[in-house]
Amino acid sequence: MHILEVKVYFDCYMDYSFKIIFDQWLNSLYGRYSEHTVKAYSKDVTQFLQFLQRHLAATVTVSILQTLTVPSIRSWLSYRKEAYQVKSTGRAFSSVKMFFIFLQKHKHIQKSPFDVMRPPKTQKTLPRPLSQEQIFDMFENIPQLSDEPWVGLRDKAFFMLIYSVGLRINEALQLNQGCLISQALLIKGKGGKQRSVPFMETVRAALNNYLHLCPYAKGNNYPLxxxxxxxxFGVTTAERQLQRYRAIANLPESATPHALRHSCATHLIESSDDLRAVQELLGHASLSTTQIYTQVDKKKLLSTYLDVHPRSK
Known part of the structure; x- marks a missing residue:
């Protein structure tokens, strides 16, 4: 994403001096976060500024942000409550707060209404994993569902890789072919943190089959x-491909690339109680995030118990 694109988008919401400050903030994010994450943060702040312009009937300036009060932020949160999911609003709150922290750090404003506010509470929803049977059937059938042989093999290898070690979609997309010579994959995750994950031979074989037919350049520094x-290969195209396979194979709408990551975690928890190992594999910063998957397993256990226990009838 180029900053020029963001400038054009913001022209009608803020004055020139504010644009310069906003560009400085964006520049500070590059290198620390992925392009996908920076785009999400800038979108959140864009929508916040759009709201302020309508709410205050004025072009956004630093002076306006300096005098912004908690009630104005609560009005924004109330507006989002009607139009967006709670989880999305929680992320937007964090994005805008991050922007205000930048403004304070660089002495553009002295105080921030976010200093005395807590993010909206989000109800943690249990991830909906696919069954192992659904996943293996999908891997088996994907190559036959594509008109272009190498594309079918690419998609099979891509989704196998995500499921095998629970990668985030962007972590898989940023890999280069040089990773194939290693016994383990070095993954650059959120916040630039690196982790090493095992490289299954079945996945390596699927990748080699795809690359053998792929018509584009080969070499360690070329995209995998x-x-x-x-x-x-891009996020939108990958999601669209799985959506297409999902419709053909009659899989639930919850079958997304991220659901494969959820499924990997859930299936590992079902067969092992080593939460620390699963945490390291997935690249979770907090063990509490990994523990969500133990709730999925307990829910399955309760369902099975109620089905088979004689006193549950």
Whole structure:
């Protein structure tokens, strides 16, 4: 994402001096976060500024943000409550708060209404994993569902890789072909943190089968996954491909690339109680995040218990 694109988008919401400050904030994010994350943060702040312009009937300036009060932020949260999911609003709250912290750090404002506010409470929903049977059937059938043989093999290898070690979609997309020579994969995760994950031979074989037919350049520094036109395979295309396979195979709408990561975690928890190992594999900063998957397993256990226990009838 180029800053120029963001400038054009913001022209009608803030004055020139504010644009310069906003560009400085964006520049401070690059290198620390992925392009996908920076885009999400900028979108959240954009929507916040759009709201302020309408709410205050004025172009947004630093002076306006300096005098912003808690009631104004609560009005924004109330507006989002009607139009967005709670989880999305929680992320937006964090994004805008991060922007205000930047403004304070660089002496553009002295105080922030976010200093005395807590983020909206979010109800943690249990991830909906796919069954192992659903996943293996999908891997088996994907190559036959594509008109272009190498594309079918690419998609199979891509989704197998995500499921095998619970990668985030962006973690898989940023890999280069040089990773194939290693016994383990070095993954660059959220916040630039690196972790090493095992490289299953079945996945390595699927990747080699795909690359053998792939018509684009080979070499350690070239993308591991190519798009149809020779660029790096992208998030939107990957999600669209799985959506297409999902419809053909009659899989639930919950079958997304991220659901494969959830499924990996859930299936590992079902067969092992080593939460620390699963935490390291997934790259979770907090063990509490990994513990969500133990709740999924307990829910399954309760369902099975009620089905088979003679006193539950």
């Amino acid at each position: 996954f190519y798009g149809i036109k020779g660029g790096r």
